[in-house]
Amino acid sequence: MTSLWSAHLADRRPTEPLDGDTTADVVIVGAGLTGLWTAYYLLDADAALDVLLVDAGAVGEGASTQGVGACSADLAISAERVALAFGRDAALDLRGALRDAVVEVGGALALEEVDCGFTFGGALRLARNAAQVERIGELVASAPTWGDEWHLLDPAGVGTHVSVPAVQAGAWTPDCAVLDPARLVRGLLDVLLARGVRLAEHTTALRVSPRAVLTDRGTVRAPIVLTTVEAGGPGVASGRTLAAVPAHGLATARLDAHVWAEIGLEPGVVVSEAAHLPVHARRTADDRLVLTGAGRPHELDRALAALFPAADATGALRWSGQIGVPRDGLPSVELDADTGLGGAGGFGAAGITAANLAGRTLADLACGVDSPLVHLPWVGHRSPDWPPLGGAAVSLALRAAARADAAEAAGRSSRAATAVLDRVQIG
Ligand SMILES: Cc1cc2nc3c(=O)[nH]c(=O)nc-3n(C[C@H](O)[C@H](O)[C@H](O)COP(=O)(O)OP(=O)(O)OC[C@H]3O[C@@H](n4cnc5c(N)ncnc54)[C@H](O)[C@@H]3O)c2cc1C
Known part of the structure; x- marks a missing residue:
């Protein structure tokens, strides 16, 4: 479904599909x-590499152009959970690499003169009930342990960024920028094509195996085969490792100056509630309010009405997509040195920055560079499989998250719902 940003790709003519067998x-x-960042860093390492990208659709039709455009250091999994599984140092390394990746994205875009509205404005998390105040307090208290920077704000402090009803507290981090994801995709693609990367759109991979990809348009033979299809791709994604979770977007019509005067949201800031099922919001350069979130589409309308009552959804553009969620919440980046088979995915609703870090890491792995990135805990990680009825487990978790948020908003205990969430984590 077409997102607000996709208009920036509408005038692009897709490249030809693969025309029979080939090598790379x-x-x-x-x-x-x-996939695009992986190709970028591969060529950065060795400009002579013959890199072939194949995509089942037209570039930009996947999750990458459907978000609110937050380029943040967030990952679905908390540093505490990474530390429990891999140790404190590994968690610290991953947090540091993600913060650096936000800066790296901005630096690469500046270097390549890709104009996608990359603007540092930070991220603001809001608390509008007691449970959210407690979570914000925990976030701010634990941040220094992981080298993160979150500043506690009182309602007046929140008010300097945005005016939201019934705010009790907030926290702000500088480690987040906004961008237009479709202009990012397009700009990056133009850079790659100019450097000789080959792209075959409308070419569906049916099967990947060591040194070969079977597509509906021919077979590609290559010593290194990387799969970056996120929640898509039956036959090419790794079994039941990722669940495809619905996520949605809503962009209002352009709002009048007097509405923005009431909302007061600065264009570079990404706002979300400290909720179990958060909705992220931002203001676009052309004065729309954009909201995205996982779960059911009506969560976006609920958030719009609750957080920004001065705005309304008349004439809003709506779209839906999928995020890829690993059962343990930690994405994977891998390359088997023996088979040359690898890939990355499982970024949940926080993949813009992670895609850059994963792409750089895959390039280092492919080129045999022993950088700090190839030792991050997500490298070679494989999340446990979802059970055969994984879709049902995910629906259960999404419903439980929405119930927990509703209970907390009403001042009731969310313990029953969060007990379900503890058993079925959705990252
Ligand atoms: C509504 C929504 C809001 C989001 N908001 C944000 C946000 O604000 N910030 C953030 O960081 N992240 C956000 N995300 C998540 C983020 O967009 C993704 O994690 C990230 O873009 C994943 O990039 P990707 O390249 O791995 O996957 P995709 O962009 O999905 O690309 C995968 C590509 O693989 C192709 N493909 C699939 N199967 C095959 C096959 N068999 N053969 C060939 N090609 C195939 C698809 O056509 C697609 O082009 C959001 C996601 C959604 C859906």
Whole structure:
């Protein structure tokens, strides 16, 4: 479904599909941001590499162009949970690498003169009930342990960024920028094509195996085969590792100056509630309010009415997509040195920055560079499979998260619902 941003790709003519069998040094299946960044850093390492990208659709039709455009250091999984599984140092390394990746994205875009409205404005998390105040307090208290920077704000402090009813507290981090994801995809693609990367759109990979990808348009033979299809791709994604979770977007019509005067949201800031099922919101350069979130589409209308009552959804553009959620919440980046088979995915609703970090890491792995990135805890990680009825487990978790948020908003205990969430984590 077409997102607000996709208009920036509408006038692009897709490249031709693969025309029979071919070879490459590296074939990348999936030309979303993960595949594009991977190709970018591969060429950065060795400009002579023959890199072929294949995509089942037209570039930009996947999750990469459907978000609110938050380029943040967030990952679905908390540093505490990474530390429990991999140790404190590994969690610290991952947090540091993600913060650096926000800066790296901005730096690469500046270097390549890709104009996608990359603006540092930070992220603001809001608390509008007692449970959210407690979570914000925990976030701010634990941030220094992981080298993160979150500043506690009182309602007046929140008010300097945005005017939201019934705010009790907030927290702000500088480690987040906003961008237009479709202009990012397009700009990056133009850079790659100019450098000789080959792209075959409308070419569906049916099967990946060591040194070969079978597509509906021919077979590609390559010593390195990377799969970056996120929640898509039956036959090419790894079994039941990722659940495809519905996520939605809503962009209002352009709002009048007097509405913005009431809302007061600065264009570079990403706002969300400290909720179990958060909705993220931002203001666009052309004065629309954009909201995205997982779960059911009506959560966006609920958030719009609750957080920004001065705005309304008349004439709003709506779209839906999917995020790829690993059962343990930690994405994977991998390359088997023996088979040359690898890939990355499982970024949940926080993949813009992670796609850059994963792409850089895949390039280091493919080129045999022993950088700090190839030792991050998500490298070689494999999340436990979802059970055969994984879709049902995810629906249960989404409903439980929405129930927990509703209970907290009403001042009731969310314990029953969060007990379900503890058993079925959705990252
Ligand atoms: C509504 C929504 C809001 C979001 N908001 C944000 C946000 O604000 N900030 C943030 O950081 N993240 C956000 N995300 C998540 C983020 O967009 C994704 O994690 C990230 O873009 C994943 O990039 P990707 O390249 O791995 O996947 P995708 O962009 O999905 O690309 C995968 C590509 O693989 C192709 N493909 C699939 N199967 C095959 C096959 N068999 N053969 C060939 N090609 C195939 C698809 O056509 C697609 O182009 C959001 C996601 C959604 C859906």
